Amino acid sequence: MAGMELPDQRGYFGEFGGRYVPEVLMGALEELSRAYETAAADPAFWAEFERLCRDYIGRPTPLYPAQKLSAQLGGARILLKREDLAHTGAHKINNALGQGLLALHMGKKRVVAETGAGQHGVATAAVCAKLGLKAIVYMGEEDMRRQSLNVFRMRLLGAEVRPVSAGSRTLKEAITEAIRDWVTNVEDTHYLLGSCVGPHPYPRMVRDFQAIVGKESRDQMLAAYGRLPDYIIACVGGGSNAIGIFHPFVDDPQVQLIGVEAAGKGLDTGQHSASLARGRVGVLHGTKSYLLQDEQGQISLTHSIAAGLDYPGVGPEHCYYRETGRASYVAVTDREALDGFQLLCATEGIIPALEPAHAIYHAAQLAPQLSPEQFILINLSGRGDKDINTVAEALREGL
Numbered sequence: 005m006a007g008m009e010l011p012d013q014r015g016y017f018g019e020f021g022g023r024y025v026p027e028v029l030m031g032a033l034e035e036l037s038r039a040y041e042t043a044a045a046d047p048a049f050w051a052e053f054e055r056l057c058r059d060y061i062g063r064p065t066p067l068y069p070a071q072k073l074s075a076q077l078g079g080a081r082i083l084l085k086r087e088d089l090a091h092t093g094a095h096k097i098n099n100a101l102g103q104g105l106l107a108l109h110m111g112k113k114r115v116v117a118e119t120g121a122g123q124h125g126v127a128t129a130a131v132c133a134k135l136g137l138k139a140i141v142y143m144g145e146e147d148m149r150r151q152s153l154n155v156f157r158m159r160l161l162g163a164e165v166r167p168v169s170a171g172s173r174t175l176k177e178a179i180t181e182a183i184r185d186w187v188t189n190v191e192d193t194h195y196l197l198g199s200c201v202g203p204h205p206y207p208r209m210v211r212d213f214q215a216i217v218g219k220e221s222r223d224q225m226l227a228a229y230g231r232l233p234d235y236i237i238a239c240v241g242g243g244s245n246a247i248g249i250f251h252p253f254v255d256d257p258q259v260q261l262i263g264v265e266a267a268g269k270g271l272d273t274g275q276h277s278a279s280l281a282r283g284r285v286g287v288l289h290g291t292k293s294y295l296l297q298d299e300q301g302q303i304s305l306t307h308s309i310a311a312g313l314d315y316p317g318v319g320p321e322h323c324y325y326r327e328t329g330r331a332s333y334v335a336v337t338d339r340e341a342l343d344g345f346q347l348l349c350a351t352e353g354i355i356p357a358l359e360p361a362h363a364i365y366h367a368a369q370l371a372p373q374l375s376p377e378q379f380i381l382i383n384l385s386g387r388g389d390k391d392i393n394t395v396a397e398a399l400r401e402g403l
């Protein structure tokens with residue numbers, strides 16, 4: 005089956021995805037699926053989404069030719085899709101807006117969300133303020149420490165931020181708590197999941213909202229250069245910014261799709277978040293995908309310098325593209341991501357988030373091997389203001 009038509013009725017991308025949840029959630033997921041099917045078939049829903057994408061988010065974001073970076077590296081021409089310029093500073097707002105509108109359509113008054121880097125929490129808080137929804141955001145205590153500025157932003161935007169102290173006190177535990185809240189309050193509550201993970205219909209729905217990034221890129225490429233890019237490179241945490249830019253190109257075999265996972269301190273150190281590189285198939289948070297787990301199936305502790313990549317699973321659609329060879333996946337370490345980060349700052353005057361800094365590093369390795377007629381498109385998924393303290397600390401420690 006061609007990638008454009010997936011997932012199937014039951015939410016599978018090949019063997020990945022599905023709906024592995026307790027009975028109490030089945031009804032809520034069915035209701036959500038039906039509401040989404042109705043909305044997705046309604047041109048008025050997309051017209052409103054597109055209007056707010058333009059007026060509230062500031063879309064379309066530019067397709068920016070990174071001429072100095074390209075010249076310094078030699079080889080391919082590098083283009084950046086500037087999601088860092090989207091309202092609240094990352095691609096996360098595209099999905100938050102789509103699901104916020106859907107929650108309104110479903111008559112829900114209360115929204116729960118999880119957040120890792122804080123970007124999804126900020127996007128959700130902003131959208132809920134705008135749409136008049138009550139927002140409750142679960143966040144691991146470790147992430148609250150690393151991303152204190154975003155905690156403050158969420159509170160300013162009217163969200164209640166609830167600290168999660170279980171386990172590694174990061175994204176995985178925050179998702180578990182958000183699901184627990186949803187189960188308890190499902191009548192009036194929508195769970196606004198922030199990446200293309202979780203049970204069906206989330207991976208598909210999040211992808212559809214993020215696909216605006218790929219659709220714009222496609223139009224912008226054709227308008228400016230009359231052709232499609234040779235490579236598209238995006239970082240992969242749960243995988244939503246990557247699937248969003250990949251998806252409209254899935255049926256164009258000449259476009260190579262490369263996802264970049266976090267190799268953390270190194271793939272052999274056990275301190276990384278590279279689920280596709282080092283995971284095994286299992287079930288987490290309601291979906292079947294590649295997971296970082298031990299022999300007993302216990303989920304491993306993960307690490308990345310980029311809080312947004314620090315998750316032991318990955319979206320099922322990426323697992324499927326890896327399996328079928330439609331996309332390939334590489335891993336970049338903390339140290340290398342810092343190089344990518346500094347490279348973009350120095351050449352283009354753009355401070356990237358640490359997440360897409362992984363993609364920048366990989367593109368910088370690839371570009372010199374290509375010709376000046378070739379194009380690499382990078383999804384610059386967010387801006388780096390939130391990461392300045394982390395970078396300062398890492399550089400001070402001589403990483």
Ligand SMILES: *Cc1c(COP(=O)(O)O)cnc(C)c1O
Pocket residue numbers: 094095096121123124198199200239240241242243244245246312313357359360385386387
């Ligand atoms: C959250 C985040 C990511 C990782 O999430 P995906 O779902 O993999 O896109 C990447 N970049 C930025 C800027 C983020 O905030």
